[in-house]
Amino acid sequence: MSKTAPPEIKDPIIEVEHLDFYYGTEKALHGIDLLFPRRHVTALIGPSGCGKSTLLRCFNRMNDLIDISEVQGNILLNGANIYESATDVIELRRRVGMVFQKSNPFPKSIYENVVYGLRIAGVKNKTVLAETAERSLKGAALWDEVKDRLNQSALGLSGGQMQRLCIARAIAVNPEVILMDEPCSALDPKSTSRVEELIGKLRNDYTIIIVTHNMQQAARVSDYTAFLYEGHLVEFGLTEQMFMKPAKKQTEDYITGRFG
Amino acid sequence: MQKYWRTGEPYVWATGAALSLTLLIALTLIVVVMINGLGVFWPDDLEQATLKSGRTLLGEVVKREPAASGEGYRKQYKIGNRDIYGLDFRWVDEADIEALAQPADAFILEREEYGNFYGYLQSLDVGGLAPESSSDDAARLFAAHERVRELKEDVEDLEDAVSGLSYQLENIRRQLLEAEYQGLGPNHPKVEALEREQAILQDDFRQLVDRINSETRQLRQYHATFTEADGQQRDIALADIVRAYRPNQMDFVQKVGVYLSKLKELFLADPRESNTEGGLFPAIFGTVLLIFTMSLFSFPLGVIAAIYLREYAREGLLVRLVRIAVNNLAGIPSIVYGIFGLGFFIYGIGGTIDRLFFPEMLPTPTYGTGGLLWASLTLALLTVPVVIVATEEALGAIPREIREGSLALGSTKFQTLVRILLPMSSPGIMTGLILAMARAAGEVAPLMITGVVKLAPTLPIDGNFPFLHLDRKFMHLGFHIYDIGFQSPNVEAAKPMVFVTTLLLVLIVLVMSSVAIRLRNKMKKRYTFGTF
Numbered sequence: 001m002s003k004t005a006p007p008e009i010k011d012p013i014i015e016v017e018h019l020d021f022y023y024g025t026e027k028a029l030h031g032i033d034l035l036f037p038r039r040h041v042t043a044l045i046g047p048s049g050c051g052k053s054t055l056l057r058c059f060n061r062m063n064d065l066i067d068i069s070e071v072q073g074n075i076l077l078n079g080a081n082i083y084e085s086a087t088d089v090i091e092l093r094r095r096v097g098m099v100f101q102k103s104n105p106f107p108k109s110i111y112e113n114v115v116y117g118l119r120i121a122g123v124k125n126k127t128v129l130a131e132t133a134e135r136s137l138k139g140a141a142l143w144d145e146v147k148d149r150l151n152q153s154a155l156g157l158s159g160g161q162m163q164r165l166c167i168a169r170a171i172a173v174n175p176e177v178i179l180m181d182e183p184c185s186a187l188d189p190k191s192t193s194r195v196e197e198l199i200g201k202l203r204n205d206y207t208i209i210i211v212t213h214n215m216q217q218a219a220r221v222s223d224y225t226a227f228l229y230e231g232h233l234v235e236f237g238l239t240e241q242m243f244m245k246p247a248k249k250q251t252e253d254y255i256t257g258r259f260g
Numbered sequence: 261m262q263k264y265w266r267t268g269e270p271y272v273w274a275t276g277a278a279l280s281l282t283l284l285i286a287l288t289l290i291v292v293v294m295i296n297g298l299g300v301f302w303p304d305d306l307e308q309a310t311l312k313s314g315r316t317l318l319g320e321v322v323k324r325e326p327a328a329s330g331e332g333y334r335k336q337y338k339i340g341n342r343d344i345y346g347l348d349f350r351w352v353d354e355a356d357i358e359a360l361a362q363p364a365d366a367f368i369l370e371r372e373e374y375g376n377f378y379g380y381l382q383s384l385d386v387g388g389l390a391p392e393s394s395s396d397d398a399a400r401l402f403a404a405h406e407r408v409r410e411l412k413e414d415v416e417d418l419e420d421a422v423s424g425l426s427y428q429l430e431n432i433r434r435q436l437l438e439a440e441y442q443g444l445g446p447n448h449p450k451v452e453a454l455e456r457e458q459a460i461l462q463d464d465f466r467q468l469v470d471r472i473n474s475e476t477r478q479l480r481q482y483h484a485t486f487t488e489a490d491g492q493q494r495d496i497a498l499a500d501i502v503r504a505y506r507p508n509q510m511d512f513v514q515k516v517g518v519y520l521s522k523l524k525e526l527f528l529a530d531p532r533e534s535n536t537e538g539g540l541f542p543a544i545f546g547t548v549l550l551i552f553t554m555s556l557f558s559f560p561l562g563v564i565a566a567i568y569l570r571e572y573a574r575e576g577l578l579v580r581l582v583r584i585a586v587n588n589l590a591g592i593p594s595i596v597y598g599i600f601g602l603g604f605f606i607y608g609i610g611g612t613i614d615r616l617f618f619p620e621m622l623p624t625p626t627y628g629t630g631g632l633l634w635a636s637l638t639l640a641l642l643t644v645p646v647v648i649v650a651t652e653e654a655l656g657a658i659p660r661e662i663r664e665g666s667l668a669l670g671s672t673k674f675q676t677l678v679r680i681l682l683p684m685s686s687p688g689i690m691t692g693l694i695l696a697m698a699r700a701a702g703e704v705a706p707l708m709i710t711g712v713v714k715l716a717p718t719l720p721i722d723g724n725f726p727f728l729h730l731d732r733k734f735m736h737l738g739f740h741i742y743d744i745g746f747q748s749p750n751v752e753a754a755k756p757m758v759f760v761t762t763l764l765l766v767l768i769v770l771v772m773s774s775v776a777i778r779l780r781n782k783m784k785k786r787y788t789f790g791t792f
Contacts, residue, residue, distance in 0.1 A: 060668060067574065094670035104661035106680055107787040117669040120679065166665070173669060 013038040013177060013207045014059060019073035021054055021231075023066070028054050030231045031073070036177075036224075041199060041208045043222035043239065045215070047254065050228040052211045056179050059209065060096040061089050078176075094121065097170035101182040103162035105154035105169075110146050113154045113165055117173035132172050140168035141198050160191025167198060171206070178202065180210040184217065196221050215255055219243050227251045290766070297763035300756040301522040303507045303515050306366040306378060308489060309337070309352060310359040317350065318366055318378045318489035327353050340368075340376035341488050348375055348753045364509050365398070367486065370502040372532060375753060382485040382493060389482055401484055401504065408498040411479055418472050425465045427724045432458045434621065441620035502538075526760065535714065535744050536754040540764060542716055546734035547701065547768060549720055550636055553730065554700045557640035559693055562647025569648070570655045571677060583652075590645040598706030601638030606630060606710065626731060630711030632720045633730035638710045639703060643696035650692025654685030684787050690780035694773050701769045704738040712739045714747075737765040 012035035021029035029051045036042050044052040054063065061082065063069045074081050082092055094117070105113050114133045115123075123129060133150070137143040142164045146157070154165055163183055170178055180199075184192040199208060199221045212218050218225055219239060226236040227250075235242065235251045246252040264270075304320040311317070319337035327334040334353045342348055369377040384397050386404035432454055439451050446452075480497045487493050502525075505518055529539025569586075573579045610627040618626040627633075658681055666676040682689075704712075713733045720732045745751070745758040 062664060062668060065664070065667070090670050090672060093668055098664075098668035100661050100665060100668075102659075102661050104659070104665035106662065106666070107684055116666070116671075116679075120666075120669065120671040120675045169665075169669065 009035045009037045011038055012036055013078060014209075015074075015076040015079075016055075016058075017074040017076065019055075019058065019071070019075060021051070021058065021063070021072075022070040024068040028231050029058075032228075032233050034226060034233060034236060036207065036209060038207055039203065039205070040223040041203045041210060041221055042224040042226065043218035044209065044211045044226050044228060045213075045218050045254070046228035046234075048213075049230075051231040052228050053181055055228065056181055056209060056211050059177065059179055060093050060098055061087075062098065064089065094173050095175055096177045096179060097173065097175035098179040099163070099166050099170055099181065099183045101185055103159060103166050103186070105157070105162050105165050107153065107155055109151045110154045110157070110165065111150040114168050114172050116169060121173065136168040136172040137165075139171050139202070140164045141194065141201070142168055158191070160187050160194060163187060163191070163195060164198065167195070167202075171202070175206065177207045177209065180208060182211050182213060185213065192217075215243075215257075227254065229254070293759055293762050293766065296756070296759035300760050301519045301526070303368065303505065303510065303518045305362055305507050306368065307337070308361045308363050308366065309335075309357045310361075311352065312356050312358050316489040317352070318363075319350070320378075322349065327355075329353075331355070338376070339489075340378045341374075341494075342750075343374040344488060344492060344494065348750065362508050365506060366508055367504060367506055369486070369496065369504050370537075371496070372500045372502060375533065375537070375750075377486060377488070377494070377496065379486040379488040379494070382487050384484045386482045386484070386498065398506070401498075404482060405498050405501060405504055408479060408482055408501075411475075412499055415472055415475050415479065418468060418475070422465065422468050422472065423718070424724065425461055425468065429458065429461050429465065432461065437620040526764075531715070534748060535740065536748055536750060536757050540737065540740065540761060542719060543735040543737045543740045543761070544764065544768065545719055545721075546632075546712075546716070547737045547765070548772075550632060550639065550707075550734065550736060551697050551700050551772065553632065553636035554639040554643065555693060555697060557637055558643045558647055558696055558700075561640065562644045562692070562696075563651050563689060565644070566648045566651035566655065567677065570652045571673070571681070586645050586648050590649070593705075594642055594703050595705040597638055597642045598709045601634055601641070601706060601710040602630075605634040605637050610634060630709065630713075630733055631731040632711060632734045635707050635711040635734070636730075638706050639700045642703065642706065643700050646696045646699065647689070647692045650695065651685065651689045654688025654692075655681060657688065658684050683783075686787065687780045687784040690776060690783060694776040694780070697772055697776065698769055701765065701772070702738065704736070704742055707736055707739055712736045714739075714743050737761055737768070741765070 014034075014036040016032050016034040016036075019029055019032040020027065032055060044056060046052050057063045058071065058075060059077075059082075063071070071083055073083075075083060077092070077095065081087070106116060108116070111133055112119075114136050115129045118129055118132055134143065134147075137146065142161060145161060146165075154162065157165060163186075167178075167183075184195050187195065196217065199210065202208060203223070210218075210222065222239045224237065225239045225242045227234045227242070227248075229250060235246065235248050237247070242251065243255060246255060252258075306318055307321055308316060308318045317337060317339050319339035321335055322338050323336040324333055325336075326332075332353065332355050334351055337350050337352060338348055339345060339350050340348055363380070365380055367377075367379055367381055369379075371377055381397055381401060384401055384404070386400065389404040389407045436451065436454050436458070439448065439454065444451050476499070479499045482498045483495050484498065485493055485495050503518070503521070505514075507515070510518070525539050527539065527544065528541050530542060531540065532538035569579060569582065573582075606628060610625070610629065610631075613627040614622060614625055662680060662684070663676060666680050667673070671679070711733050713735065716733050716735045718729075718732060720729050720734050721727060722729070741758055741761045744754040744761070748754040
């Protein structure tokens, strides 16, 4: 088996440098080194508990919410270390948006959900808010379905619509990176394919990092794939290459469904 | 058989039975109170009984039960006329009764003093208040009585003016004391000015009192002579009569009229006859105001404490201990809170306020004595655990994804709290407040030592600056029940009022909780699934 060299990535948006992550005394990530290409979709795959969600949550420092977590190593966003003490976490989270596994619209109107990020940032101009709402909902391919009921509760939407609303909410603040944590795992196939289409559209403007359990999905939507196993990065490469011709036996076994 | 047990059906039955039993007990309580309370104001017919001994009595039949001897029945009459008989009630064996009648011209007079009078109108001396020519004496009595009531209201207005004046005088007295305390001599211009003002006010005061006295004297000239059943006569000033009517002549509509007028009196008038008659307005007012001020203290305190405990405090041994302590606070007997309120709020804080700000008044306490403020603070302390627990639970029930969703959009913890968490937990917080209010409304023990009185001379809100006087003592329905039910010299006569007061207290709690529940349901609709 010929070993494929890791792809050369010019102008990475996120650089992970020897990242160790601990939950208390338990080490969840072991020395991860990774580069994420700008304006591409990168999928993180691996069996449950391999640390892919943990890694994802490191990029917007969501893990800070867990008291016992500890990070060693560096993550650079556009060359600046986000784990420096000078980093403004609020600002970071505005630049790195996130879409969660379970859709989590706020108990507010559809409109208020979309403009939430702007409102908390202090935007009061009504035209700006309305324009952003329309642009984001169009960007999330939801505009046509909800344009007549923007003032109704977001909780009245279907599961797939809610998830697209959450994507609209994330892109409303114009982030550089969108993190997606198994965004389709709670959706039916039809809604899943709509979200996947949406990801395909968004890759032109945003860098997307998506965690998924679904091999087909990773193959369909991503340009690059990283395979994690028990906290170690096993393999990283172009998705096409990895799925056609994985470099490592472990990867091959996982992708073909022999374990995991 | 085993299968029957395995299906769990008996347990379902048992749970159902437990619920029904609880409901039944509560329902019985409400029904008993309603039956006894709602009927109190209905004007019953008067019955005149001629006894075999030759005596006659006139009164309302209160009760009928088997006689103690085991044969026949005996009746309890409310015969009133306390000033003549000494007792309001009398038991009579039916065997001793010679004849029964329902005389149409029998009067019930509700009086300012000595309770009801039952008897017949003999003669009338009302001067020019009712034209001599017009119809019969009874009609003239009613006309004159109405006129007297109007005149009396004018006198009461004067009395209000007097109490306003005495409030001003009290203020001046306080300022004089303060001046003296500051060491200003009697010749100091400030003192002299105050004394001049005082003299003017005192003059006004005397004039007003004189006018009231003369008008009252004049009013008391109008009187009527009544005979009681056995023929004794009594002169009764019309000014002493609250209400006069002949129940045996009245049709249903007229009786409803009397009922409603008594109900109006209950809600709007002051109590009389050591609280066993008259209205409950000061007690209703005191109860509602107490609950409101209590909520004002307990609601923010509890919610903010719970927010810190749930959202900001680092989970650990200390927080767990605090949580246990808070839960235990809810189990402390209320009288202990009362004692704490007395020691800490009244003697501690109130006493310090007095020493610092009102030293000229000492040894008379200003804030160092029971009052609405201290009672509501004590109750707030008592109910704050309920609010804390409810708020904590409401906050804890919000899914983690919602918090993370907000934080991931770049909001601070505080923004998340204000914009997302608090609105979402508001129904739960409201539930806590409802429980707290219901608990506060039912508490009596801690109030008894922190400011409740049997009869408060003034309401905590009046027209004198600063309008809301939280340092004043107040009346309370719960204490009222205890007072008239168990502390009254004439327990039998007070009994109807106990039921009425209980009914009213239950009603107030019901009204306040339903308003709060409506509010909560609105919030629930808004912040959980559904429409706006």
